[in-house]
Amino acid sequence: MNALSDFTTLVRRNFRHAMRTPLALFNALIVPVFLIFMMVYVFGGAFSVGVAYIDYVTPGLIITAIGYGISATAIAVNADMTTGFIDRLRVMAVSRAAVLGAHVVLTTLRSLVAITLIVAIALAIGFRPSATFAQWLGVIGLVVLTVVALSWLAVAFGLAAGTPESAGMAAVPLMLLPFLSSAFVPAGTMGPGVRQFAEYQPFTPIIETLRGLLTGRPSAGTAVTAVAWCLGLTLVGYLLARANFTKRG
Template sequence: MSAISASLADSATMLRRNFRHTVRNPLTLINAILVPIFMMFLMVYVFGDAFSVGVNYADYATPGLIMTTICYGISPTAIAVNSDMTTGFINRLRVMHVSRAAVLNAHVIATMLRTLVAIALIIGVALLMGFRPSASFTEWLGVIGIVALTVVAIGWLTVAFGLAAKSPESAGIAAVPLMLLPFLSSAFVPADKMGPGARQFAEYQPFTSIIETLRGLLTGAPSAGSAITAIAWCVGLALIGYLWARATFTKRA
């Protein structure tokens, strides 16, 4: 068996392990779903009429809630990665013919699959609340691609946070800035309606371009400029997270 085949087999084994942990502790998935659903009810039914966005507010807010769902699902990943490191699980793999890097790969893949399930449920709830996308089949494929790329990028950053933290508790706290960042973007109100300082930050932070790309695709009016910017941000963040995670992993494992 080649080194690549062995690494893939080990990643599959670690992925099954992560799924067992999720089944035993479904609260991680429930939290990632319930919080965005609550926010959707809050934003659409409580605050929606207060915002002038020029379109149906459910259509406007759903891309931002997709991003919020991604970010609210990362804290369990950071905690799980840190637990593997601090409880000695990684060290035990030293005496076994197992690719230790497979542990990190499995965490990123598990995060993606868990997040995709949560997003599918969120979109289902959004449809019940008035969300009416006009995307074509090709544009839906673009939505899936952008979401997957975003989860990979944020997933590797989260893994890096988990490896760098000293304890599972601090790992969970380290993921909080990413969870809050969508609120300082165009997720719920246009950036040009924000005050000075907040407006500039929202316009140039990575999540705004990703959300605007999703919004354009879902409404059938994609923008090549925002899509290129979103992809560039995702690739850059994924590369930073991956290199940081591998360097920390090599140092500590």
């Protein structure tokens, strides 16, 4: 019961801190909205993907929205460590799991708000998913798995970095990788080298699984790969975070 109370208290505390950081809110909410208008109305006419471009690009924008909220998590974790906040908690009867887990929960909630906004705008400008209720549940489940996986990596980066600035930079690859996936154009249309990278990096199977679920044509093989990537990244991020937390103690 004490652990749950600690967890709830720290989530509320992190939420208040996040609301006082305009740049973090801008990256998490405004940038993904800007991207959806840019990709659909500026670049969308240049791509031939076999379906309406808004239907093709929305799954990629969902994942991109997650990536843009990750750097704020790494910075917040590092700030807690470098300012001594975590050190103060160590000498108190506070659950160690709650200290880091609260950041993961807040990132998940913030990402879900951004994704809801993205989907609402996409629906308003022509996105027409044909997913069943069960497939929508699959979309939500995979999105949560992806957010949790990237959140733990961001927590690990924040603990390992020496300054908040370097923590934010460490999370940049997670923001850029969706642009080198099938988020905006099919991987098969890319040049040699880039195509192979796009096909075998983690975001492509995740995006393709979301795309299949939203269009009512899910692929079991892609889904298994996507879930495996999410679980693997979660495990790596958690173990690195725990090791860094113990090392810096």
